[in-house]
Amino acid sequence: MPIAVPQNILVLIDIQKEYVTPGRPFYLSGIEPSLENSRQLLEFARKNDWERIHIQHSNGDAAERFNPQTEYFDFVEGFNPIDSEKHFVKMDFSCYSSPEFSAYLSELFTSEQPAPNIYLIGYNTVMCCLSTLEEARRKKHKMHLVKDATLAKAIAGVTESDMHQIMLGVYAAKGLASLVTTEEIIR
Secondary structure, three states: OOOOOOOEEEEEEOOEHHHOOOOOOOOOOOOHHHHHHHHHHHHHHHHOOOEEEEEEEOOOOOOOOOOOOOHHHOEOOOOOOOOOOEEEEEOOOOHHHOHHHHHHHHHHHOOOOOOOEEEEEEEOOOOHHHHHHHHHHHOOOOOEEEEEEEEOOOEOOEOHHHHHHHHHHHHHHHOOOEEEOHHHHHO
């Protein structure tokens, strides 16, 4: 039986407590505006019956970061999967490192039906979003990055905001994704 391809998919990458907890290695001090936009997009996707896919990063039980045995592995309050929402765990940067995610998207893109619009939100644009978009391009899975519902970790003295702008420039220059805003989606 052919799979029913959703028209729109919201992929929530690693919206986990690791990023919102002061003192944690991946804490993002400027996360609130992007997190609020992510909340709005999740609410919009739920209200409009979009497919929702929650991705959770795990470094395994012995890791300092993204350890499933700690509270920091959990989703940020309000971002837990509900009802029929999909939930995949990845063990590397790219969402495609989850065999279930990779198989699901591959099935969608080999369907006879038109490909879905896939919108990525979440963290971290330097690693996980970048890796996912690079692999999506190799697989010819077209995606959109919601630039105000994502954020990058500060690196080598570059602020989170500046690093995020640099990464958005990289995405545009490499043609990895179309860049959209929360307002463009929900208006």
